Amino acid sequence: MIKVINLKKYYELGGEIVKAVDDISFTVNQGEMIAIMGPSGSGKSTLMHILGGLDSPDAGSIEIDGIDLDSLKGKELAKYRNKMVGFVFQTFNLQPHLTARENVELPLIFANISAKDRKILAEEALVKVELIDRMNHKPNALSGGQRQRVSLARALVNKPKIILADEPTGNLDSKTGDVILKLLKDLNKEEGVTVIIVTHDKYVANSTNRIIQIFDGKIKDTKLDKKL
Amino acid sequence: MRIIDNIKISFISLLRQRVRTFLTTFAVFIGVFIIIFLVSLSYGAQDLILKQITNAFDVNAIYVLKKDSFSFSFINPKATTEKQENKRVINNEAIDEIKKIDSVKEVEPISQVIGNNLEFKDKNFDNRLIKGASGAGWNIKKDDKFIREILVGRVDNLKNNEIILTKQVVDAFGKNPEEFLDKIVILTDQGSFLGSQTKPLDPQEYVVVGVIDLKDNAQFILSINKVIADQAMKNRYTTVDEYLEIVGYQSLYVKTNNETEVKDVSAKIKELGFDAQTQQDIVNIFNNLFGIVPLIFSIVGIIAVIVASIGIINTMIMAVYERTKEIGVMKAVGATNFTILRLFIVEAGMIGFLGGLIAVIMSYIVMLIFQAAIIQVILPSLGVEGVTEIFITPPWLIIITIIFSTLVGILAGIYPAFRASRLDPVAALRYE
Numbered sequence: 334m335i336k337v338i339n340l341k342k343y344y345e346l347g348g349e350i351v352k353a354v355d356d357i358s359f360t361v362n363q364g365e366m367i368a369i370m371g372p373s374g375s376g377k378s379t380l381m382h383i384l385g386g387l388d389s390p391d392a393g394s395i396e397i398d399g400i401d402l403d404s405l406k407g408k409e410l411a412k413y414r415n416k417m418v419g420f421v422f423q424t425f426n427l428q429p430h431l432t433a434r435e436n437v438e439l440p441l442i443f444a445n446i447s448a449k450d451r452k453i454l455a456e457e458a459l460v461k462v463e464l465i466d467r468m469n470h471k472p473n474a475l476s477g478g479q480r481q482r483v484s485l486a487r488a489l490v491n492k493p494k495i496i497l498a499d500e501p502t503g504n505l506d507s508k509t510g511d512v513i514l515k516l517l518k519d520l521n522k523e524e525g526v527t528v529i530i531v532t533h534d535k536y537v538a539n540s541t542n543r544i545i546q547i548f549d550g551k552i553k554d555t556k557l558d559k560k561l
Numbered sequence: 562m563r564i565i566d567n568i569k570i571s572f573i574s575l576l577r578q579r580v581r582t583f584l585t586t587f588a589v590f591i592g593v594f595i596i597i598f599l600v601s602l603s604y605g606a607q608d609l610i611l612k613q614i615t616n617a618f619d620v621n622a623i624y625v626l627k628k629d630s631f632s633f634s635f636i637n638p639k640a641t642t643e644k645q646e647n648k649r650v651i652n653n654e655a656i657d658e659i660k661k662i663d664s665v666k667e668v669e670p671i672s673q674v675i676g677n678n679l680e681f682k683d684k685n686f687d688n689r690l691i692k693g694a695s696g697a698g699w700n701i702k703k704d705d706k707f708i709r710e711i712l713v714g715r716v717d718n719l720k721n722n723e724i725i726l727t728k729q730v731v732d733a734f735g736k737n738p739e740e741f742l743d744k745i746v747i748l749t750d751q752g753s754f755l756g757s758q759t760k761p762l763d764p765q766e767y768v769v770v771g772v773i774d775l776k777d778n779a780q781f782i783l784s785i786n787k788v789i790a791d792q793a794m795k796n797r798y799t800t801v802d803e804y805l806e807i808v809g810y811q812s813l814y815v816k817t818n819n820e821t822e823v824k825d826v827s828a829k830i831k832e833l834g835f836d837a838q839t840q841q842d843i844v845n846i847f848n849n850l851f852g853i854v855p856l857i858f859s860i861v862g863i864i865a866v867i868v869a870s871i872g873i874i875n876t877m878i879m880a881v882y883e884r885t886k887e888i889g890v891m892k893a894v895g896a897t898n899f900t901i902l903r904l905f906i907v908e909a910g911m912i913g914f915l916g917g918l919i920a921v922i923m924s925y926i927v928m929l930i931f932q933a934a935i936i937q938v939i940l941p942s943l944g945v946e947g948v949t950e951i952f953i954t955p956p957w958l959i960i961i962t963i964i965f966s967t968l969v970g971i972l973a974g975i976y977p978a979f980r981a982s983r984l985d986p987v988a989a990l991r992y993e
Contacts, residue, residue, distance in 0.1 A: 382987050385893070387892070387893060387986045387987050387990070388986075388987045407897065407898065408897050408899075411892070411895055411896060411897040411898075411900075412895065414892070414893060414894065414895050415894065415895020416895070420893045420894065422990070426886065426889075426890045426893075426990065427890075428887055428890065430573060430574075430577050431573075439890075439891065439894050440894040440895050442562055442563075442566045442570070443562055443891070443894065443895040443896045443897075443900060444895060445562065445563060447563075448565075448566075487894065491895075
């Protein structure tokens with residue numbers, strides 16, 4: 334379970350204080366699939382970075398399964414990112430010089446897993462995203478949808494509890510976007526992984542169980558199982 | 562992250578910018594190459610000179626000179642403080658004293674003869690003469706270790722009007738040793754330095770009684786008695802005895818019964834107030850003087866490698882900029898700051914290591930080629946034979962240079978790696 338309590342994150346931009354996350358509180362249950370929705374600049378990406386342990390809040394706290402994220406430092410935080418969460422980015426963020434399989438292996442390398450086991454786990458993940466036949470291709474030899482599937486395989490290879498997807502379909506056409514959404518849904522249903530999708534796309538948001546709407550760093554509305 | 566993965570990822574990263582990696586590695590390579598090449602050359606040269614020394618000198622022999630004659634005044638200022646008059650003269654009394662020392666087998670005086678013109682009386686010799694020939698006054702024996710080979714004739718019991726020529730002279734005339742036997746040689750004293758009180762000797766005729774190959778660069782040998790008599794006359798002494806008493810012999814060649822006694826005998830001779838040098842003493846002097854040469858030679862290369870480290874720093878800073886986003890991704894998927902630090906430090910260390918490794922391989926090949934060329938082409942044309950090695954590369958030199966170049970790479974990588982490790986992951990992920 335994820336508990337976000339009175340979370341705040343302010344920036345200074347050109348002498349003005351930007352309240353990227355302004356006193357946000359919400360809870361996500363294990364195995365839920367939710368969307369955090371808002372226009373660009375609403376603070377949803379900042380929220381996702383804090384949830385993923387890439388950024389730290391100025392105030393408030395995040396508890397993941399009873400652990401206060403703020404209490405994790407350096408190595409523990411890296412371990413949290415490695416084991417507990419999996420990131421899916423809008424721009425895929427694959428290492429261009431590595432093959433699909435090597436990209437998927439990257440989190441496993443940082444988890445000290447042997448080359449032999451990495452190969453097995455990476456191939457398993459690539460089977461799940463139905464890209465095993467392209468595993469020896471480098472990103473530039475893959476389509477956008479395929480790249481995002483590699484990115485998804487990389488996110489799930491370490492069997493995380495949470496997948497954080499930042500505009501996962503933003504760079505894809507609707508058809509390939511649907512494939513990615515379906516994969517995320519399957520993962521959520523079959524493996525019980527908590528999926529949090531950050532999006533400004535109503536269609537994407539509607540494919541989840543719950544939508545948290547953010548405007549100017551504040552929660553505007555929370556709808557459970559309701560379509561916008 | 563496992564070490565093997567660290568090395569693999571760093572290596573793959575290096576290969577991504579091949580030209581840049583090559584150029585940066587090349588700078589390291591040049592420095593290490595210079596170190597290995599020059600140090601190996603100086604070791605080779607030292608070995609060659611040492612072999613000459615140990616070849617030329619008899620291990621059982623001790624060379625006796627007046628006190629402090631072996632010292633170098635710029636190294637040993639003491640040498641100039643003691644007055645010449647206080648030093649013991651190498652006269653017959655001294656020879657008798659040295660002969661009494663246990664295990665001394667024989668004592669032979671030797672004096673140098675310099676500044677003579679050597680000319681053949683025989684018309685067959687094209688009137689060729691050797692200017693400024695140098696020789697020795699020495700009652701040489703046929704079993705002396707200084708003699709490499711007696712080519713023709715005899716060496717023992719030289720009379721005052723007899724001369725032994727060396728292979729050098731024979732080679733200069735391009736004739737067979739046999740053709741020199743019984744020929745008449747005229748030695749003309751070339752006089753002395755300006756302002757000295759000596760009287761030039763009249764030209765004198767000598768009969769060639771033998772030709773030998775000598776482990777020394779003397780061109781002829783005369784009897785010691787004749788040389789001393791000439792010296793006495795030249796220096797305006799009325800009798801030879803007077804000359805010997807006041808000036809004495811130039812040096813003594815002392816032979817001991819065996820090698821183990823050399824040190825003791827040498828010490829006893831020194832107690833008598835002379836300078837004594839054994840083969841080991843000369844080797845030690847040489848080693849003391851030239852031991853520093855490889856270090857001096859390697860300084861050029863060491864500086865080159867250190868300058869190359871600036872290139873490594875530059876390359877690595879560029880790499881950090883280019884891979885900012887990748888660093889962000891790595892952090893997002895679980896890389897710690899230390900992991901990123903390691904990746905970049907290993908990458909920089911690899912540039913140093915590769916530069917060193919390539920330098921070791923290339924210097925080996927280049928030294929082989931140089932060595933073959935020098936031994937097979939250049940030395941024979943200079944008349945030098947029997948040299949088998951020009952370069953000597955001790956194994957530690959290879960190990961040290963590779964460790965050194967790797968270490969320089971690692972040190973050069975610290976700052977860029979530190980910058981990479983401290984990148985804010987969110988900012989890095991947004992970096993385009």
